[in-house]
Amino acid sequence: MALRTIVKEGDPVLTKHCRPVTSFDERLHTLLDDMTETLLDAGGVGLAGPQVGVLRRVVVIDLDEDGMLELINPEIIEQSGEQDGMEGCLSVPGRWGMVKRPNVVKVKAQDRNGDWFEAEGEALIARCFCHELEHLDGHLFTEKAYRFLTPEEVETMGRAEEDEQ
Ligand code: CO
Numbered sequence: 001m002a003l004r005t006i007v008k009e010g011d012p013v014l015t016k017h018c019r020p021v022t023s024f025d026e027r028l029h030t031l032l033d034d035m036t037e038t039l040l041d042a043g044g045v046g047l048a049g050p051q052v053g054v055l056r057r058v059v060v061i062d063l064d065e066d067g068m069l070e071l072i073n074p075e076i077i078e079q080s081g082e083q084d085g086m087e088g089c090l091s092v093p094g095r096w097g098m099v100k101r102p103n104v105v106k107v108k109a110q111d112r113n114g115d116w117f118e119a120e121g122e123a124l125i126a127r128c129f130c131h132e133l134e135h136l137d138g139h140l141f142t143e144k145a146y147r148f149l150t151p152e153e154v155e156t157m158g159r160a161e162e163d164e165q
Contacts, residue, residue, distance in 0.1 A: 001030075001037045004052040009092045015138040018048075018055045020073045024114040028058070028072070032112055035060045036068050044090045046128040048135030051091050059109075059132040061125065069119060074109035074133055083123065086149060086157050087131065087141045096154045097145025105129045 007013055021028060031054060039047040039060055046061040059071040081103030088096045105126040108118045121129050131141055149157070 001033045003041055004034050004038045006038065006042060006047075006090050007051055007053050009089075009140060009142070013050050013053050013055065014091055014135070014140060016050060016055050017138050018050060018057045018136045020057050021110070024072070024110070024112060029112055031056075031058065032060060032070050036070075039068075039090075042090050045124065046132040047090065048132045050135055050138070057136045059136070061128050061132065063125065070112055071107060071109035071119070071132070072111065072114075074107045074129075074136075076105055076129065076133060077108050077118070078104075078106040078120075079126075080104045083127065085127065086154065087127065087145065089131070089141050092140060092142060095142065096149040097141060098147045098149065099127075099141055099144045100146070101127045101130050107133070 035047050035052060035058070038052060039062060046059060049056045049058040057073045059074060061069040061071065063069050079102035082100060083103040084098065084100045086096050087099040103126055104120065104122045106118060106120040107129055108116060110116055
């Protein structure tokens with residue numbers, strides 16, 4: 001495993017549409033392992049392919065005690081409710097904004113061997129599903145934020161929500 005460099009806002013790779021993964025091979029597994037290591041090192045919740053310069057539809061999400069979730073070619077298949085909260089991004093360091101998201105999101109995706117499965121997330125994980133999948137279509141949370149927060153606001157809104165994606 002190896003750490004990859006996290007691409008920052010302003011790099012055109014973050015605005016591109018990612019292609020589906022078609023080969024579930026060693027190269028993909030190395031990418032996923034590297035993305036996990038990079039995400040854990042950065043202390044974020046989620047990381048998408050373009051954030052390490054790879055224009056493929058891959059996402060890793062840290063589910064905390066439930067381990068890492070790997071989503072290959074993910075699609076949202078159901079969503080409900082609404083949440084309104086603070087959001088950040090490892091590719092947009094130091095900026096936080098308020099973004100409205102569905103509160104429950106179900107995705108279907110392939111695992112590293114190409115098998116399809118479904119996963120449901122709520123609250124932070126639902127937010128993360130939306131945020132990461134938008135990376136795969138070249139979009140950043142900064143386009144969705146209806147208000148950006150001052151450092152003081154970020155501090156007072158509580159560190160519980162402070163995880164970057
Ligand atoms: Co992000």
